[in-house]
Amino acid sequence: MRRGSFLTVTTGMGAGLAIGAMLPTMRPVLAAVAGAAEPAEFSPNVWVHVRTDGTVKVMLSKSEMGQGIYTGLPMLVAEELDFPITSVVCEFAPAEDAYADKLFTFDMTTGGSTSTPDMWPVLRQAGATARAMLVSAAAQKWGVPAASCTTKAGVVTSGANHATYAELAPLAATLPVPTNVPLKDPAQFTLIGTSPKRMDVDAKVRGTARYGIDVVLPGMLYANVQKSPTFGGTVVSFDATAAKAVPGVVDVFPIGSGVAVVATNTWAAFQGAEKVKVTWKPGMTKGSPELFAEAEHLARTTTVVAGKVGPGDISQAQGKELGAVYKGPFLAHAPMEPMNTTVWVKSDGSVEIWSPTQVQSRTKAIGMQICGVTADKVQVHTTFLGGGFGRRLHPDFVVDAVEIGKHMSGKPVKTTWRREDDVKNDAFRPMAVNVIRAKIDAGKVVAWEHRKAEKSILRTWAPPLFKNGLDAFAVDSMTPEDYAFPNSITYYSDHDYAVPVGFMRAPGANWNCFVTESFMDELAHAAGADPLAFRLANMSEKATRARGVLQLATDKVWGHPLPGTTQGLALGWWGGAYSAVVADITLDAPIVHVKRAVIAVDVGRVVHPDIAFTQVQGALNYGLAMALSAKITLTKGVVDQSNFYDYTVLRMTESPQIVVHFVQSTADPRGIGELGVPAIAPAIGNAIFRATGKRVRSLPFKDALA
Amino acid sequence: MKQLTINGVDHTVDAPDDMPLLWVIRDMVGLTGTKFGCGVAACGACTVHLDGVAVRSCMTPVARAVGKKVTTIEGLSPDGTHPIQLAWVKDSVPQCGYCQPGQQMTAAALLAKTPKPSDTQIREALAGNICRCGCYQRIEAAVKTAAGVA
Numbered sequence: 017m018r019r020g021s022f023l024t025v026t027t028g029m030g031a032g033l034a035i036g037a038m039l040p041t042m043r044p045v046l047a048a049v050a051g052a053a054e055p056a057e058f059s060p061n062v063w064v065h066v067r068t069d070g071t072v073k074v075m076l077s078k079s080e081m082g083q084g085i086y087t088g089l090p091m092l093v094a095e096e097l098d099f100p101i102t103s104v105v106c107e108f109a110p111a112e113d114a115y116a117d118k119l120f121t122f123d124m125t126t127g128g129s130t131s132t133p134d135m136w137p138v139l140r141q142a143g144a145t146a147r148a149m150l151v152s153a154a155a156q157k158w159g160v161p162a163a164s165c166t167t168k169a170g171v172v173t174s175g176a177n178h179a180t181y182a183e184l185a186p187l188a189a190t191l192p193v194p195t196n197v198p199l200k201d202p203a204q205f206t207l208i209g210t211s212p213k214r215m216d217v218d219a220k221v222r223g224t225a226r227y228g229i230d231v232v233l234p235g236m237l238y239a240n241v242q243k244s245p246t247f248g249g250t251v252v253s254f255d256a257t258a259a260k261a262v263p264g265v266v267d268v269f270p271i272g273s274g275v276a277v278v279a280t281n282t283w284a285a286f287q288g289a290e291k292v293k294v295t296w297k298p299g300m301t302k303g304s305p306e307l308f309a310e311a312e313h314l315a316r317t318t319t320v321v322a323g324k325v326g327p328g329d330i331s332q333a334q335g336k337e338l339g340a341v342y343k344g345p346f347l348a349h350a351p352m353e354p355m356n357t358t359v360w361v362k363s364d365g366s367v368e369i370w371s372p373t374q375v376q377s378r379t380k381a382i383g384m385q386i387c388g389v390t391a392d393k394v395q396v397h398t399t400f401l402g403g404g405f406g407r408r409l410h411p412d413f414v415v416d417a418v419e420i421g422k423h424m425s426g427k428p429v430k431t432t433w434r435r436e437d438d439v440k441n442d443a444f445r446p447m448a449v450n451v452i453r454a455k456i457d458a459g460k461v462v463a464w465e466h467r468k469a470e471k472s473i474l475r476t477w478a479p480p481l482f483k484n485g486l487d488a489f490a491v492d493s494m495t496p497e498d499y500a501f502p503n504s505i506t507y508y509s510d511h512d513y514a515v516p517v518g519f520m521r522a523p524g525a526n527w528n529c530f531v532t533e534s535f536m537d538e539l540a541h542a543a544g545a546d547p548l549a550f551r552l553a554n555m556s557e558k559a560t561r562a563r564g565v566l567q568l569a570t571d572k573v574w575g576h577p578l579p580g581t582t583q584g585l586a587l588g589w590w591g592g593a594y595s596a597v598v599a600d601i602t603l604d605a606p607i608v609h610v611k612r613a614v615i616a617v618d619v620g621r622v623v624h625p626d627i628a629f630t631q632v633q634g635a636l637n638y639g640l641a642m643a644l645s646a647k648i649t650l651t652k653g654v655v656d657q658s659n660f661y662d663y664t665v666l667r668m669t670e671s672p673q674i675v676v677h678f679v680q681s682t683a684d685p686r687g688i689g690e691l692g693v694p695a696i697a698p699a700i701g702n703a704i705f706r707a708t709g710k711r712v713r714s715l716p717f718k719d720a721l722a
Numbered sequence: 723m724k725q726l727t728i729n730g731v732d733h734t735v736d737a738p739d740d741m742p743l744l745w746v747i748r749d750m751v752g753l754t755g756t757k758f759g760c761g762v763a764a765c766g767a768c769t770v771h772l773d774g775v776a777v778r779s780c781m782t783p784v785a786r787a788v789g790k791k792v793t794t795i796e797g798l799s800p801d802g803t804h805p806i807q808l809a810w811v812k813d814s815v816p817q818c819g820y821c822q823p824g825q826q827m828t829a830a831a832l833l834a835k836t837p838k839p840s841d842t843q844i845r846e847a848l849a850g851n852i853c854r855c856g857c858y859q860r861i862e863a864a865v866k867t868a869a870g871v872a
Contacts, residue, residue, distance in 0.1 A: 216819065224755065226754070263738060282758070352757070403820060638856050661764050667852060669845050674859060
């Protein structure tokens with residue numbers, strides 16, 4: 017199997033992003049069952065299991081990678097069920113169609129901060145349905161009208177009658193499952209909007225939370241792969257003599273991505289993989305300068321229009337013209353848990369996969385394709401994820417593990433990548449070149465033209481979504497609708513090359529907002545206007561939410577920098593949610609120190625305020641890491657960086673004071689995971705300009721300021 | 723064969739002298755709370771205590787641990803009640819949680835030596851522990867909570 021060919025086995029992909037298609041499609045098919053190991057239970061749908069031991073089990077179709085769904089999603093059930101969250105237990109759902117998402121990919125996937133918006137109607141309805149049936153059971157048992165029954169904390173009450181859900185579960189399981197049960201008026205919420213203890217915190221502070229890398233099975237072997245140094249490279253021949261001499265190495269064999277080494281422990285597998293002498297047929301041998309030159313040419317010459325307002329022709333406008341070229345590097349996600357997956361191909365042909373994955377359906381499909389078995393033969397077990405940030409939407413590491421597991425049929429094998437394998441073989445945030453120009457007149461932007469070349473992620477990850485040469489993620493935030501530009505046009509060019517690219521926290525926006533919001537600052541300076549006043553003056557009347565975050569972030573802060581610092585501000589957009597950042601910086605070139613970042617966000621209703629707060633804080637830190645010194649570069653097709661000593665990410669000493677403000681909202685919740693990322697880099701760049709007069713048009717800052 | 727004492731329990735392992743303590747703990751002894759992050763002592767995820775001193779187990783040859791007391795996150799307290807663990811829960815530090823055993827072992831060693839650390843001491847002690855979720859503000863706050871200097 018060649019690099020990337022797993023993309024042909026995607027299952028259940030829909031035809032579009034279908035935002036808004038949020039009708040709950042419950043499957044009220046399960047009757048009460050009394051499993052051998054599990055307590056007896058009542059399950060009106062695939063999500064909720066009311067058990068006779070006094071607990072409720074909630075099935076999670078989403079992966080927990082730190083974003084807090086392990087707490088936030090069961091809260092949706094517990095709220096409508098009127099059940100104490102402290103007696104809820106969670107289980108990661110199997111890779112079955114019943115758990116497919118309805119907002120993003122139409123299969124089982126966690127990404128795009130869609131988990132809460134996707135599950136908001138589904139899990140509330142699931143909880144409300146279970147509650148209605150428990151009430152019906154109580155009414156039947158007592159011979160009272162259902163309307164006389166109230167529920168609180170897992171107990172149904174009618175007059176002097178009381179019964180726990182556990183007591184009522186067997187009777188409720190015999191009743192028909194109602195449809196379209198009314199949901200609570202949000203004004204009656206008692207749990208949503210509060211911050212109960214995170215349900216995974218105890219395990220995570222005791223070292224007992226099980227990540228993919230912690231899977232242990234009887235007789236398990238351990239593997240690593242020596243991978244091609246260039247992208248698309250293939251094995252011509254190899255000599256395993258030295259590898260086999262490493263104590264513990266049991267097998268050496270070629271797979272699609274390189275040469276696999278299987279051993280009795282991870283260390284032996286790592287050492288063995290290093291010692292295999294491989295003759296490679298090189299793949300792509302281009303370096304970063306060549307790729308940037310190609311991208312700039314593509315950006316300047318593309319005719320693929322991504323969006324247009326008014327004439328869409330800057331030459332028709334009168335005013336002072338400014339233009340600039342912005343260049344962004346490849347970036348690696350570098351989640352703390354290196355890529356790994358455990359596979360057990362059994363003698364009966366069944367395949368079990370344990371994986372820290374964001375894509376259960378694709379993981380299952382990879383098992384089916386490589387092992388040549390049907391869906392019923394493949395079981396996917398989702399573990400906790402040691403960070404995701406989009407990396408684990410790209411299951412190349414699962415392909416390695418399944419190929420190795422198949423070769424070693426009969427024995428479970430855990431394949432673990434070294435950090436170096438991860439840094440050099442990511443599905444990188446694509447490099448980009450943006451060519452932008454605009455005309456201003458009397459403090460207003462009268463025309464705007466924004467061109468970009470970047471390798472499309474969707475073209476290979478979700479081919480049906482790549483239409484007419486256009487990638488919707490790649491152009492996100494290039495021409496924000498919140499600005500009332502009367503004449504604007506946005507062009508995109510797909511830049512094709514062998515380096516794999518993938519979604520990274522706030523895809524599209526994590527680079528485009530840097531360009532858009534830095535260039536707005538350039539225009540404000542040219543207009544002789546304050547950056548805040550200039551943005552407000554150019555904002556659409558309809559842009560109430562963008563105005564809201566801008567005002568909240570700047571209130572009492574803008575114009576009042578911390579002593580000795582300089583301020584910059586920027587807006588950020590992602591997935592229908594809004595943010596604005598004011599950054600206070602000092603400069604010790606080429607090092608920028610961010611002393612304080614004030615961020616305001618509008619994500620609609622917040623399910624768990626403390627988790628939301630830490631998501632914004634953490635995402636801002638992630639955006640800071642992307643901006644300060646991180647970059648992936650290529651020399652003759654080989655990634656120059658290897659590990660955290662040369663792919664440098666944020667450390668505690670570089671992390672600023674972060675102040676987070678939420679716009680109070682009753683709109684349905686939007687995703688919270690990405691929104692802290694996009695505005696921090698342009699806010700810093702704009703502060704650097706104010707401090708020094710130097711406009712930074714490429715990242716990371718450490719290189720741009722050197 | 724090597725004799726190791728991990729969390730007060732004696733283990734006999736068949737490991738070469740230069741095998742990193744991390745992989746002995748994880749793959750041979752079966753304690754998986756100690757995490758692999760980088761393999762080059764650059765991220766701190768693998769931090770354990772050797773006779774109470776925080777070390778990066780991914781770069782510590784197992785031979786160096788013979789005759790010393792090894793403490794992992796599982797042995798920091800018998801029931802998750804070390805002041806650092808209580809503070810981590812109170813301040814709700816973990817997001818993905820993967821780096822947290824290493825963060826906590828580093829922080830516990832800091833407080834054992836410096837019970838009332840300054841902000842600078844906290845930040846310098848933890849600068850070697852990377853958190854990609856960006857929990858740094860919470861980690862710093864929790865160390866102060868545990869130290870009673872908040």
